[in-house]
Amino acid sequence: MTDTGSRPLGADLDTDLDADLRATVLLEREALQQHLGEVLGAVHRPARALELTVDTFVDHAVDFAQVALHSHQGWMSVGRTRGHDLVGERDRPIGRRQAEAVRDVLSRQAPEHWLLPPETPEREAMLTQLLGESPLVAQLAQLDAASVLSLPLVARGRGIGLLTLARARGRDLTADDVLFLEDVAQRLAVALDVTIVVADNRHAASTLRTALLPPPLPASAGLDVASYNRVAQEEVTVGGDFIDLHGAETDLTLLLGDAVGKGVGAAVAAKRIRTSVRTAALVDRSPDRVLTLTNQVLVHEAESPVESFATAVCGRLRRQDDGSFEVTLSNAGHPPPIILRREGTLEYVESHGPALGIFEDAEFGRSVHRLEPGDTLICYTDGITEARGRIDMFGEDGIATALAGLGGAPSSAVVERLAMSVSSFLGPDSLDRDDAAIVALQPSVSA
Missing domain, CATH: 3.30.450.40 (GAF domain)
Structure with missing residues (x-):
């Protein structure tokens, strides 16, 4: 210097x-x-x-x-x-x-x-x-x-x-x-x-956050898909509810689930489950087997059941020559999916099984359904049914009311009506919010 x-x-x-x-x-x-x-x-x-x-x-x-x-x-x-x-x-x-x-x-x-x-x-x-x-x-x-x-x-x-x-x-x-x-x-x-x-x-x-965000749902020929996902902790932009759709256009795997907790921790668990399901689907496309393999991964990797506890619905959608879809569904402790028929009737799909990540030897049932053009398969998380208003919860009655008159409507209209109904039920100042997700799939009428 x-x-x-x-x-x-x-x-x-x-x-x-x-x-x-x-x-x-x-x-x-x-x-x-x-x-x-x-x-x-x-x-x-x-x-x-x-x-x-x-x-x-x-x-x-x-x-x-x-x-x-x-x-x-x-x-x-x-x-x-x-x-x-x-x-x-x-x-x-x-x-x-x-x-x-x-x-x-x-x-x-x-x-x-x-x-x-x-x-x-x-x-x-x-x-x-x-x-x-x-x-x-x-x-x-x-x-x-x-x-x-x-x-x-x-x-x-x-x-x-x-x-x-x-x-x-x-x-x-x-x-x-x-x-x-x-x-x-x-x-x-x-x-x-x-x-x-x-x-x-x-x-x-x-x-x-970018790594934890689920990939956008792909467009599929012959299938009208719409979804909604709201996180409870908006400041971190990620949560535990997840939606995934992957596979060939004529043979798709659908996953919708809810990992325990909120925020980044839940999003990490959701990411692990999505990855496990995609891997399992390469081994066996049957949704009950997919959930079985995913459950074994979660049980073996977790230090405690709380870390990997999740509910989920897994489905396999195979397009038929007439434009309809054969849908095989399995459930892991999750609210039952709904099929909204074109004429407006609602069918709750009861396919039972325990939540993921708790029992190593868990078994999952499956049920087979047919979606005709105009029929809509609706899956949702408990952030919808357990949304709490001033007096009670939104529940399945709230879903039925929201979906009334929507038979044959596009998937986007179904998801929008259901999401808006829940939001109105909660009210703008509600602090009792949970992650919430909805996905609706419908064979296209023109397919």
């Missing part, structure tokens, strides 16, 4: 200047620290934090600033020279050569005050190594800076980035400046580290 002997942020505090000028310098330094604290305290995206950081330094302290930072997205950098716009696209990683230079400085975890050679190829090479292939190199040359200060950003004992600063010739940084900026860099490192942690946690949570 080299003392250039020039004036710091306004003036050298050790000179015999009048009290007013010394007070002005202190105010400038205080303003820099206060502004950094304010802007970084309100930002949770690393790229935006870098932009605000370099703007603050250039506006309040120096003529050039660049910050290189490492986050879950890799290395990124943003820089600015007084009189120029920001350089460095958000979230774009820095080049390998610059990353190596940054790591080299960080490995020493000590400030580096570089004296720059005159306008020579060596000067440009030094700046390019430190700043990367960037317009910042030419802009810094225009300042004719005599030195560049590199300050490691160290938080929790590890280097997370590098702050590089410079001033135009004649306003070069002094030893007093460097001491002050070292302290600022330490505070800055802590603030940026918090930003990185928040961003990394959000990224991890977003990735987890």
Whole structure:
């Protein structure tokens, strides 16, 4: 670190200047620290934090600033020279050569005050190594800076980035400046580290939510499909109720179920069950066998029954030559599916079996039904029947009332009417909400 002997942020505090000028310098330094604290305290995206950081330094302290930072997205950098716009696209990683230079400085975890050679190829090479292939190199040359200060950003004992600063010739940084900026860099490192942690946690949570969300139900020739899924904990966007439909268009496996609990924990269990069912269906397409194999997986993997407890309905839908579907259904402790016939009658499908994940030797029955064009198979979770109003629960009577007059209506109309009826029953201010899911399937009349 080299003392250039020039004036710091306004003036050298050790000179015999009048009290007013010394007070002005202190105010400038205080303003820099206060502004950094304010802007970084309100930002949770690393790229935006870098932009605000370099703007603050250039506006309040120096003529050039660049910050290189490492986050879950890799290395990124943003820089600015007084009189120029920001350089460095958000979230774009820095080049390998610059990353190596940054790591080299960080490995020493000590400030580096570089004296720059005159306008020579060596000067440009030094700046390019430190700043990367960037317009910042030419802009810094225009300042004719005599030195560049590199300050490691160290938080929790590890280097997370590098702050590089410079001033135009004649306003070069002094030893007093460097001491002050070292302290600022330490505070800055802590603030940026918090930003990185928040961003990394959000990224991890977003990735987890995306992985836990069930895939969209596929369109199937000859089958009209509609669904509804509401999570109890809307802030996490995932829950324990799940719907899945997969297989060939003429031979589909349907799954609708309810994993114990709410939120992310229930969504993890639901994901495990969906995956197990898809795997089991590769071995045996019969829904009772699918549930048997899935149950064995859950029992063997769980440390306690509570962890994997779930109810489910599993069905196999095979399209016939006349456009109808043969439907085989098995039930694991779940509310009974309903067949809404085209003429408007309701048939509750009673096919009994215990919930998944409790008994290793559980057995599941099956029943076979025929869906003609216009008939609708409706499966739902207990978030529908157990929706609690002011006096009682929605129940099967509520379902029957909601479905009245919908015989032959499209699946989307059936799902929408049922979902709206439950929502109205609960009321807008109800706190007693559970995950809820509905799926309706109907052979197309035109098939």
